[in-house]
Amino acid sequence: MTAAGTEGPEVIRMGPPRLTAGLDQYIRMGYEAHLAVHGPLPRYGAPELAELARRIALTGKGGAAFPFARKLQAVIDSARRRRLPPAVVVNATEGEPGSAKDRMLLARAPHLVLDGALLVGEALRAESVAVGVDEGSPGVTSMPSAVAERRSRLPIRVVQQPARFVSGESGALIRGINGLVALPPSRKVRSSDGGPGGVDGLPTLLSNAETYAQLAVAARLGAEAYCAVGPADEPGTVLLTVNRPGARRPVVVEAPAGTPLLAVLDACGTGPGQGVLVGGYHGMFLDAASAASAPCSRAGMRRSGGTFGAGIVIPLPEDTCPLGEAHRIVQWLAAESAGQCGPCRRGLPELARAFGAVVTGGGSGAVEEVRRLAVAVVGQGACSHPDGSAGFVRSALSVFAEDVRAHTERAGCGRRVRAVLPTAPWAPDRDAARDGRVNLKVDWALCDGHGLCADVAPELITLDRYGFPVVGEGPVPVWSTLSAKRAVNRCPALALRLSAPGP
Structure with missing residues (x-):
């Protein structure tokens, strides 16, 4: 087991390094260093690439775990049916605050991600490759540099998305690449069908940054060698982001799929505490006993009562509520x-x-x-x-x-809230004032209980049984900022205030 310290997350390897190979030698692997560590990238035709993905049981690593071979075949069929060249999209956005694995890949091993995307793009004879990154993430600088470091037959563009939780949804990302507001579409559409769901209307293959990196590793190793680690139904390694209580930055762990969660926590110098959140904020909690026996695989997490998601692990210490x-x-x-x-x-x-x-x-x-x-x-x-x-x-x-x-x-468990669960990524921390976030507060010395505010902004304010406003404690949603300002302006007692959230 080795570790590498960087300005980003710490990196720990348990077992043979694959995605993290070379990171004990390089802070960031440029193209020459990347080739020295990983070797040249073989070329595959579309049928051979789909067969490779099927044999290694490759699934999307962004959380949904959709089989990559099926997604690839759907784009092949759609492009043939519509007689259009496809597009390839790398979803390297990471709006989930507890995740840092994709940021680590973008910052330190960007060519591994590009390898996988170009492998697919050339096999499909794609029109273009687009890489979606969060504003302010390492990908904003690292990915354009990586594109410039290599000569690609395919045009590659790096597109910045707003650093928000829903901006990484596949439909939102494609809308952003197409120059629209990066929000999920009002109705579900498949990117593989093209049209309104695809980049420039083309049949589009979209997958997570780690997925492409895993494909690049498998293309070099071959299916048999790739499947030499991990369980038969989920071979290979996984990337986990472990958020340690009180630590300034998370740890990204590469481990064989199926590694016990307890061993991963131990390697990171922490334990399950009173429970562990797995899979992120659309994931699930495991109690300490379940966490102690859970394996780090999708099937294993399901059997333990959790969900693997994007590999996010956040233990809750005993002293927080x-x-x-x-x-x-x-x-x-x-x-x-x-x-x-x-x-x-x-x-x-x-x-x-x-x-x-x-x-x-x-x-x-x-x-x-x-x-x-x-x-x-x-x-x-x-x-x-x-x-x-x-x-x-x-x-x-x-x-x-x-x-x-x-x-x-x-009326309580007697413990304070330590804010262990993060609400901003490790780098950079999102500036609430710059992000436009505000809190809506009531000045109780002035409030007379007119109730007008609840009529103006019903999604933000309700009335208690005495007619006084009840306002949530969290930041006002971006889409409700105008309603909040209108409520402040309409309050006859001047009792409502807008303020920037505290630290």
Whole structure:
């Protein structure tokens, strides 16, 4: 096991290095160093590449885990049927604050990602390759440099996306590449079909940055050697982002699929605490006992009651309130939504407020209201954001049932909220003022309970049984900023204030 320190996440390798090969020697691998470590990239035809992806059981590494071979074949068939050249898209956005694996690849091994994308692009005889990166991420500088360092027969462009949770959704990314607002489309469309769902209307193959890097490794090793590590149904290695309590930066771990989660936590100098969040903010919590026996694979996590997602691992230490931690994230998820449909505009803010009532001792009625709202938003949104957020809430209520009882029966568990679950990526931290985020506050010395604010901004403000406003504690969603300002301007008592969020 070796480690490499960088300005980004620390990198730890458990077992044979593949995606992290050479990172113990280089801070960032330029093209010459990349070739020295990995060797030349072989060329594949489209059928051979699809067969390779099938034999290594390659799935998307962004969280959905869709089989790559099926996705590739769908684009091949669509391009042939429509007689159009396809496009290739690398989703290197990482709006999930707990994840750093793609940022690590962009910053330190960008040519491995480009190898996989160009391997696909040349096999498909694609029109172009686009790499979507978050504004302010290492990819903004590292990826254009990597493109300039090599001569490609295919045009490659690097497109910046807003650093928001929903901007990495596949439809939002393609809309951003097409010059539109980077929000999920109002109806689900498949990128492989082209048309409104594709880049420039072309059949489009879109997958995660790690997926392309894994394909580049497999192309060099061959299917048999690639499958020499990991379980038969999920061979190869996985990249995990472990967020350690109190640490300034996360750790990215490359380990054989199926490695025990407890061993990964131990290698990072931490343990399961009172529970571990796996899969990110659309993921699930595991209690300490389940985490101790869970393997780091998709099937293994499912058997343990969790979800692998994008490989995010966040243990909760014993001295923080788990429900308070979850409440912070539910508020953040409500603010990060696209705000295009009812479940996001009304449902998630209501869910956050109801969850807050549980944390502050609202009794069993508050718990039932959370459960009701968590069911009501599922399957109703234009994208999967409401469903994933509801799953996160249900998982917190289930795994921390004892804490739920403590908060509903005794008005609290006695622990403070340490803000262990991050709401901004490791580099750079998002500036709330620059991001346009504000908090909406009530000056109770002035408020007379007119109730006008709830009529002007119903998605932000409700009224209690006495007619006084109830305002959520989290930042105002970007799409509700105008409503918040209108409520402030319309308040006859001048009791509403907008302020930048605190640290």
